């Protein structure tokens with residue numbers, strides 16, 4: 591069986607790594623890795639391949655940045671000949687980025703089977719580009735691998751046949767479980783005893799000057815209580831520069847490699863983020879997470895984990911932070927099947 595894995599953006603890399611490993615040990619499986627080049631900076635891509643032990647991509651489509659339409663179209667145009675040439679039995683796509691939906695569209699028209707890893711997540715907010723990518727990818731997929739039961743329910747509600755849906759657990763947690771011991775070796779690595787770890791990159795938070803400055807004011811307020819470490823995504827960096835924003839009290843850093851970032855999360859007093867994956871990683875690690883969004887496609891992190899949605903409400907951020915600093919942080923549990931074995935389950939389903 592020939593499997594092509596398509597990845598393109600930072601959050602894809604920790605998801606493909608365990609699936610590649612699990613299928614590597616299976617007889618008769620041949621694997622090809624296609625990198626779309628959606629993320630191309632060394633610190634957004636290469637270092638993740640290295641740390642996660644992903645082999646160098648067999649093909650790099652090198653599409654780079656652009657508008658959503660440009661980027662999606664470019665991936666489709668460059669990926670189609672690869673699929674035609676290599677004739678895979680199935681193409682695996684990951685998460686909800688533009689690379690995911692672009693590859694799924696190409697394959698569905700060529701009648702090549704699509705497996706979607708991390709299917710069924712829904713924020714029910716169509717102003718999020720990722721929500722559009724999730725809905726379309728799931729409709730086009732033949733095998734849908736879900737991380738939690740809410741995913742199954744969402745898919746069934748959208749009319750996806752039950753036989754296509756496979757509850758396997760969270761592959762991103764597979765990578766976390768494997769590399770956490772490595773991360774623990776970093777210790778505090780020169781970082782302060784107590785700190786808030788911040789990441790922000792959602793267009794809805796950083797693309798509008800007024801919204802972004804109000805969030806930065808809240809973070810300045812946080813920095814009166816504890817150090818704020820802020821590894822900035824390229825999009826966020828661009829906006830900070832374009833809007834000429836004041837970040838004096840914050841420690842703005844370059845994007846941090848996977849293992850170092852795990853260590854930063856593990857040791858943080860609180861994580862403040864608008865990322866999807868980080869809501870899950872903090873839930874697994876039992877670290878308090880305040881999410882600067884009003885909804886989440888990962889509701890188990892709120893119902894079972896340590897995640898709290900604070901939206902753009904500065905007063906709520908302040909009051910939740912006070913609770914955490916007083917030692918009254920919300921306690922959480924690890925959701926079922928977030929156990930480091932999700933990719934094994936995917937391999938089993940695929941080969942059956």
Ligand code: UD1
Nearest residue numbers: 599600601628629630631634655686687688719720824825
């Ligand atoms: C993408 C995903 C988002 C994911 C995020 C993680 C989509 C729709 N969005 O958003 O779901 O959470 O990745 O990082 O696919 N840039 C660089 N260097 C890079 C990559 C990007 O400078 O290596 C710059 C680009 O110039 C671009 C901006 O960052 O202007 C945004 O990149 P893009 O891939 O369009 O979307 P992300 O915001 O990264």
